[in-house]
Amino acid sequence: MNHSSTLDTSSHQQPILSLQAVTKIYDEGGSRQTVLDSVDLQIAAGERLVLLGRSGSGKSTLLNLLSGIDLATSGSVRFEGADLARLSERERTLLRRMRVGFVFQFFNLIPTLTVEENLLLPLELAGRSTTRESKRALELLDRVGLAGRRGSFPDVLSGGEQQRVAIARALVHDPVVLLADEPTGNLDEETAEGVLTLLQETLAATGKTLVMATHSRTVAGLGDRIVRVHGGKLETEPNSVTL
Amino acid sequence: MTRILRRTFLRHLLRHPWQTGLTGLGVALAVSIVVGIDLANASAERAFDLAIEAVAGRTTHEVIGGPDGLNESLYTELRSSGEPWARRSAPVVEGRISIGDARRSLRLLGLDPFAEPALRDLGADVFSVDDGALGDLLVEPRTVALAASLADELGVDVGDSLEVTTANGTAVVRLVSRIRPRDELARRAARDLLVADVATAQELLGQVGRLDRIDLRLVDGEADAIRSWLSERSGSVEGIEIRPVAARSGALDQMTRAFRLNLEALSLLALLVGVFLVHNTLTFSVVRRRPLLGRLRALGVQRRELLSLVLLEGAVLGGIATAVGLVLGLVLAEGLLGLVVRTINDLYFAVEVQNVSIDLRALAKGGLLGVGGSLLAALAPAREATTSPPRWALLRSQFEQRTLRSAPRLAAAGLLLCLLASALLAWPSRSLPIAFAAIFVFVLGFAGLVPAATVAASHLATPLMGRGAGLVGQKILGRMAARGVAGSLSRTGVAMAALTLAVATTLGVQVMILSFRATLVDWLETTLQADVYVAAQLRSGGPAQTLGAHWTRVVSDLPGVESVVSQYRTQALVQRADGTLDPIPARLAATRVDRRGFDIFRILEGDERGLYEQFASGHGVLVSEPFAYHRDLGVGDTIRLMADDGVGDFPILAVYSDYATDRGIVTFHRDHFEQHFRVAGERNHSLGLFLASDRNIDDFVDDLERRLEEVHSDRPNHEPLPRVVANAELKRLSLEIFDRTFAITGVLRLLAIGVAFLGVLSALMALQLERARELGVLRATGLTPGQVWGLVTLQTGVMGSIAGLLSLPLGAALAALLVHVINKRSFGWTLAYQLPPMALVQALGLALVAALLAGLYPAWKMSRSSPALALREE
């Protein structure tokens, strides 16, 4: 199979996320900057895709487009077949609420909510804050090793602990896609490894789709497929595996 | 280096125009309130001074007599005494008259044109003769002079006739001279002045042979010479005194002082709220730059340099805002002036002021407060930000922690201040400044309690809000809204304190006014028992007009009248225990009242048994509560008055409640009064008629008016037609005056709320900047814009509710202090404290609405902001 020029997955199944001729231009008071220049990308369900690129290459921009936090200047972004640009702000939000989990580099948690409340927030938003679901959430917290800190506020947790809670929170409502923007960018190597292992384990257990942005080669090793973001274009690394 | 530094600071200010603008607006508004009130007060005061000056000129002393003035012969004697000061004296007759349709009330001044120039600038420096000749006043009887502007306004020219009305009847006078004021001051003074020769004035006012006073211009020691000259003639001129003219303006000052004090207290509270606001926004703008300051420190910028930069910023911002505030203050003063003057006209006497005179002292005070307050407000955050280690400067959550930890310490300090205030209040003193200081300290202390109380309230509210929001499946969002209030204390704490203060002040003043009003209604119920009142036509200011004896007879003879209570009012000088004269004359009332009518006195102190008999038989007098309070007198004490038959001691039989005048009043039985004071005939100021129970009041009023008109048309030139007011109407009028008096406080309360509103708005705008990232995460997690709006609004609602709840005890306490301490000490009135639940509900609502309104825009902005952008910011 040839993946060098087109970024199509060969899979016959319908891609969960797809970009078609997507261009993103930031227009800042006259100075226009083309961050993404007519790019295509298909991401299959269950795939673990890593976006690798230098700082300022457009990784976060791409993630924002995929989740509908931001809209493309032109081209179409489809989430499970739905064109995000055609949805209303509210519909995009509801889509995120039900189908997407987010992990950022830092400041993931709401400071005025306890660890447990942070974890339960997505369930509540999804209208699923039942006792059964809450119990599942606590199990998840136990899995990330923080069951003992459920009543603590985020500011007393270490950076690694915060990221672990953030991962649990991103998965608690059972989303189909997990978007992670440099989830270990703020952590020391050892802690980062722990967090990544955790991420890998949880994904392996659930078979969810992951799109993760990073500038670190080591972290990129986690992915099935590595796409380099460079000069407004996307380019699949030849040695990456495709499902 | 410093230029670049300065640029960093300037850019920060410009990059947050909302923040900067709100800070500036807060300072400007606070300054404008203080300056506006001051200017309005100063202008009104200036008007009083002018009114006095126009009459007194350069007069230094005056000789005065009893209520009916001086015998003219005294002046002739004085003039021919050959003493050096004799030539510097002039006779004065003064009274109120009205012109034409009786709508225009003027001051009639009877002067001796030949004696004047030695004494007064009238006709020389201040006035110039525009047309005609002043000398004609003396030569021709029934002639007057007017300011040219007034003559134009009335449409009269030299040679024209004018119809004038006085208590003595209607007469026709001729204008012989137009005088032109030389400057603005004189022009204002002349606006309602009509000048005549002494003889003409005497004739018009019905006091032939009597003068109101003799004006003198004296040099050192001459007053004593005149005093002894007067005492040599003591046989014939008992009760005649010489006193410095300043004492007269002192008395006026005294009268309006209490009123002005109340206003100033309000303006000070507004300023306090304003300083809080400045502190709030400056703290925020400094704290927000912690990372920047930390980085600059790391780059090697000295603490001192940073400190002076922050202070410079405070000074510049404060300076610009203060300048705007001063201009706003001028505008505000224009508006307030009308209210102040109207109140003083209602309460005391007629003045005419139309322009705000620029009082430099008031402007300087406002300027100092604005710039000084800004600097002071900037000092604390500046010091804090520049002395903390650079690393620490980066952590927002730690700063929040520190604020939380400092709340109990602040509360302890607040509690201490409250104790200090109680000690000040317990201090046995009647000093008003001490009372105000105590209130100020108390309010400040209470403000110190607000942050701790906010934290506690937010903790209490968290589970409640969680449960409440849980009903719609949003338990966590509910908790978040409640917790966020304590969690952002460093931003919202001061704004909450300001809102609490403003609402509490409003509540306090409102409850005070309601208590006052209820007391007044109650008192009117007791005092105004007569069914119908008859009085001379109202004149704006000046001595009230009296009714001739024949009116009393006419009224008493009407069928259905069971009894008549009459009242005559005048003034007399009071001799203090040490023999000196009190510069404020006592008001006297002489009343003829039977047993039934005596119930109108609500006795506060003294034995009511046998009181009427003692009073009617002239054993002593009744004094009103303010009179007893101000002069520290009680039942059993005596008052020494300068009566027409000599100095007399009058025992006090009882103290009764009276809210008609805060100067107090001494009431005599008419028979008793006439033993010691001269009254020309049986004249009265008012008559109260008690009707037979089967007499319909409306019918009676119709009959009465018809009868009065009949009598009047028989002798049209004799006396103006009296005024008839039914009981209910009089009560309504009294309350109307009361309400108008306090209209100005309503305006000021609104302004105070406005300042607090700005405080909350700026705090929320600050919060919006700070929480951008948090809200970005929430949006990414799936909160819709509507939910973000709801969250922020809910939180604002919690803030408003907490501030509202806290304002209730403070407001109730403030009202109690105003009622029991301030009003007692400044007016001598005992008011019944009342705390209507409706006022509490309103205060709560006010706080809530102010907070929610202030939150509207920030909430909208927060919900609309792009999450992608928010997440990019660190």
Ligand SMILES: Nc1ncnc2c1ncn2[C@@H]1O[C@H](COP(=O)(O)OP(=O)(O)OP(=O)(O)O)[C@@H](O)[C@H]1O
């Ligand atoms: N809202 C915006 N307005 C203007 N320019 C923007 C905006 N967001 C991003 N950019 C620009 O777009 C480019 C790509 O930004 P993006 O944040 O996507 O990069 P990134 O690959 O995530 O970088 P990093 O690894 O540093 O996070 C950058 O040059 C950035 O300056």
Ligand SMILES: [Mg+2]
């Ligand atoms: Mg990025």
